[in-house]
Amino acid sequence: MKLARPAITQARGRRSAAPSWLAVAARPLLLALVALALLAGISGGLARLGVALPAAADAAWLGRAALAHAALMICGFLGTVIGIERAVAVKLRAAFVAPFVTGLGAACLLFGYSAAGAWLGVLAAAAFCAVNLVVLQRQRAAHTALLLVGALAWLIGNLLFAAGQDSTAVLPWWFAFLLLTIAAERLEMTRLMRRRPGAQGSLYAILSALLLGAGLSALSPVSGGVMFGTALALLALWLIGFDIARRTVFTHGLSRYMALCLLGGYGWLALAGVAWAATALGWPARDAALHALGLGFIVSMMMGHAPVILPAVARVKLQFGLFFYVPLAALHLSLIVRLGFGLSGGPLRAVGATFNAAAIALFAATVVGAAVAWRIQHGAASATQT
Numbered sequence: 001m002k003l004a005r006p007a008i009t010q011a012r013g014r015r016s017a018a019p020s021w022l023a024v025a026a027r028p029l030l031l032a033l034v035a036l037a038l039l040a041g042i043s044g045g046l047a048r049l050g051v052a053l054p055a056a057a058d059a060a061w062l063g064r065a066a067l068a069h070a071a072l073m074i075c076g077f078l079g080t081v082i083g084i085e086r087a088v089a090v091k092l093r094a095a096f097v098a099p100f101v102t103g104l105g106a107a108c109l110l111f112g113y114s115a116a117g118a119w120l121g122v123l124a125a126a127a128f129c130a131v132n133l134v135v136l137q138r139q140r141a142a143h144t145a146l147l148l149v150g151a152l153a154w155l156i157g158n159l160l161f162a163a164g165q166d167s168t169a170v171l172p173w174w175f176a177f178l179l180l181t182i183a184a185e186r187l188e189m190t191r192l193m194r195r196r197p198g199a200q201g202s203l204y205a206i207l208s209a210l211l212l213g214a215g216l217s218a219l220s221p222v223s224g225g226v227m228f229g230t231a232l233a234l235l236a237l238w239l240i241g242f243d244i245a246r247r248t249v250f251t252h253g254l255s256r257y258m259a260l261c262l263l264g265g266y267g268w269l270a271l272a273g274v275a276w277a278a279t280a281l282g283w284p285a286r287d288a289a290l291h292a293l294g295l296g297f298i299v300s301m302m303m304g305h306a307p308v309i310l311p312a313v314a315r316v317k318l319q320f321g322l323f324f325y326v327p328l329a330a331l332h333l334s335l336i337v338r339l340g341f342g343l344s345g346g347p348l349r350a351v352g353a354t355f356n357a358a359a360i361a362l363f364a365a366t367v368v369g370a371a372v373a374w375r376i377q378h379g380a381a382s383a384t385q386t
Contacts, residue, residue, distance in 0.1 A: 026096065026100065029100075030080070030084060030096070030099060030100060030103060033076075033080060033100070033103025033104065033106065033107060034077060034080050034081060034084075034103060036076075036103075036106070036107060036110070037072045037073070037076030037077040037080065037103060037106040037107075037110075038072075038073075038076075038077045038360075040061070040065040040072050040076075040106075040110050041065065041068075041069055041072035041073035041076065041077055042073075042357045042360065043062060043065050044062065044064075044065030044066040044067070044068065044069040044072060045066075045069045045073070045353065045357075046350075046353055046354065046357060047062050047063070047065065047066040048066045048069060049349060049350045049353050050350060051350050051353060051354055060112070061110055061111065064109065064110055064111075064112060064114075065110060068106075068109040068110065068114070068117075070167065070170075070171060070174070070290075071106070071109055071117075071118075071121070071161065072106050072109065072110065073294065074174045074175070074177075074178065074294075075102060075105070075106060075121050075124075075154075075158070075174065076102065076103060076105070076106025076107075076109070077106075078178060078298070078302075079099075079102045079121075079124070079125075079128075079154065079177075080099045080102045080103045080106070081099075082099075082181060083095075083096075083098040083099030083102055083124070083128055083131075084096070084099045084313060085309060085313050086098075086128070086131050086132065086135070086147075087099060087131065088312070088313045089135070090131060090134055090135060090138075092131075092134070095127075095131045095134075097124075097127045098124050098125075098127040098128040098131055099124070101120050101123050101124035101127065102120075102121065102124035102125075102128075104120055105117040105118070105119075105120030105121040105123075105124060108120060115162075118158070118161050118162035119162050121158040121161065121162065122155070122158045122159055122162050124158075125151065125154045125155035125157075125158045126155055128151050128154065128155075129148065129151040129152055129155055131151075132144075132147050132148040132150075132151040133148060135147060135148070136148050141188075142187060142200065143184040143185070143187045143188040144184070146180050146181075146183060146184035146187065146207070147180070147181060147184045149180055149207075149211075150176070150177050150178075150179075150180030150181045150184065151177070153173050153174075153176040153177045153180060153211065153214070154173070154174065154177035156173045156214075157170050157171075157172075157173030157174040157176075157177065160173065160218070165218060168217055168218070168221050168225075169217055169218035171290070172213060172214035172217045172224070172228050173214050175214075175293060175294075176210055176211060176214050178298055179207075179210065179232075179235065180207060180210075182298075182301055183203065183207060183235065183239075186239060186243055186262075187200070187203065189243070189244050196242070199238075199242050202238060203235075203238055203242075206231055206234045206235050206238055207231075207235070209227055209230065209231040209234070210228060210231035210232070210235065212227060213225070213226075213227030213228030213229075213230070213231055214228055216228075221280060222280050222281065223280075224280070225276060225277060225279060225280025225281075226277045226280050226281065228276055228277075228280075229272075229273045229274065229275070229276030229277030229278070229279075229280065229289070230273065230277055231273070232269060232270075232272050232273030232276055232293065233269075233270050233273030233274060233277075234273070235269065235273075236266045236267070236269035236270035236273060237270065239262075239266045239269070240263070240266050240270075243262060243266075245258070245259040245262040245263050246259075246263075247259075249263060253320065254307055254308075254320045257304070257307075257320070257324055257325065257328075258304045258305070258307075258308070259304075260304075260325075260328070261300050261301065261303050261304025261305075261328060262300070262301065262304055264296075264300050264328070264332060265296060265297045265298075265300030265301050265304070266297070267296075268292045268293070268295075268296025268297045268300065268335070269292070269293065269296070269297040271288065271292045271296070271339075272288070272289055272290075272292035272293035272296065272297060275288035275289035275292060276289040276293070284344075287338070287339065287349065288339045288343070291335070291338065291339065291356070292335070292339060295331065295335060295356055296331075296332075296335050296339075299331060299360065300328070300331065300332075303324075303327065303328055303331070303363055306318075306363075306367060307320055307324070307370075310367065316371050317371070317374045317375075317378075318367065318370035318371055318374055319370045319371075319373035319374035319377060320370065321370070321373070323366055323369070323370075324366060324370070326362065326366065327359050327360075327362040327363035327366050328363075330355065330358065330359035330362055331356070331359040331360070331363075333355070334352050334353075334355030334356045334358070334359050335352065335356065336352075337351060337352035337355060338351075338352020338353055338355075338356060339352070
């Protein structure tokens with residue numbers, strides 16, 4: 001038996017080496033799928049508003065990107081990114097199935113295989129639910145339970161999408177997935193603060209109303225939409241009242257930047273809630289509802305968390321500086337143009353949307369620049385020490 005053990009060890013080493021090479025090869029593919037979904041989603045959104053894209057004016061994929069704009073942005077881009085983050089957190093290679101299949105489904109939507117893309121989204125969401133079940137089993141806490149509920153909301157939304165339901169039924173579930181994910185993260189952070197009695201219970205009540213509104217939206221768009229919008233506004237008030245960002249905004253450096261991203265996002269979330277309810281009641285506020293939520297809130301959260309998440313997930317260290325405020329300011333100003341001055345439609349809405357895209361591109365460039373700056377600074381420091 002002792003003689004056999006080295007052979008067994010070597011065999012295990014060979015088996016583990018192969019998946020390692022596979023993992024290394026999969027990283028560029030996952031990155032390419034994320035970039036494809038983001039670029040196609042942004043292009044499709046601009047095309048919906050009549051913004052001309054000269055390089056792709058007659059491309060068939062652009063029309064498909066316009067039709068699948070929400071699916072590409074929420075599922076293909078954000079769903080894949082969140083799936084990668086969760087897979088890295090649980091440290092299971094099988095957990096990368098969810099983001100890989102999500103990205104592949106988005107590519108199918110873009111290249112004309114809409115049914116396959118939709119059902120791949122269902123498969124990915126089911127795998128993601130399994131990953132979050134592992135998270136809950138490892139740490140039984142309120143925030144991990146919310147992560148699982150958010151994953152189930154995504155699964156429901158993807159099932160409705162695959163079944164051919166319209167956006168009134170699907171979008172509330174997709175946004176509920178993102179909102180519950182963010183609420184879970186913020187709930188975990190509030191453990192660092194002394195919470196007032198009833199704070200956690202009130203959050204559960206708001207999120208329950210959010211899910212009820214999402215479910216009712218398919219059956220009764222008016223009552224479901226009003227309930228969903230009201231829950232959005234109440235969630236914004238809860239976050240403003242209880243989130244740790246109220247304190248960290250008075251600090252300095254990265255903590256203050258993150259707090260400003262969060263608090264600004266909460267303001268857009270409140271506006272989205274009002275606009276969502278108004279849309280359900282027949283007011284022409286759909287663009288404000290969707291993009292105050294999707295850009296003003298969700299992308300603000302993304303900008304705020306990227307300097308912390310990227311080093312943990314992608315092992316890319318960033319040099320934080322005041323330049324991070326530039327894309328953040330650009331995002332908010334572009335939303336004011338789009339949702340304020342462009343409220344009645346017309347060219348200002350398209351101009352605002354164009355600058356929305358530019359703000360996201362500027363943030364991506366900022367992240368790349370911050371990574372390069374960190375390498376230059378710390379490379380120079382290492383060279384000086386040697």
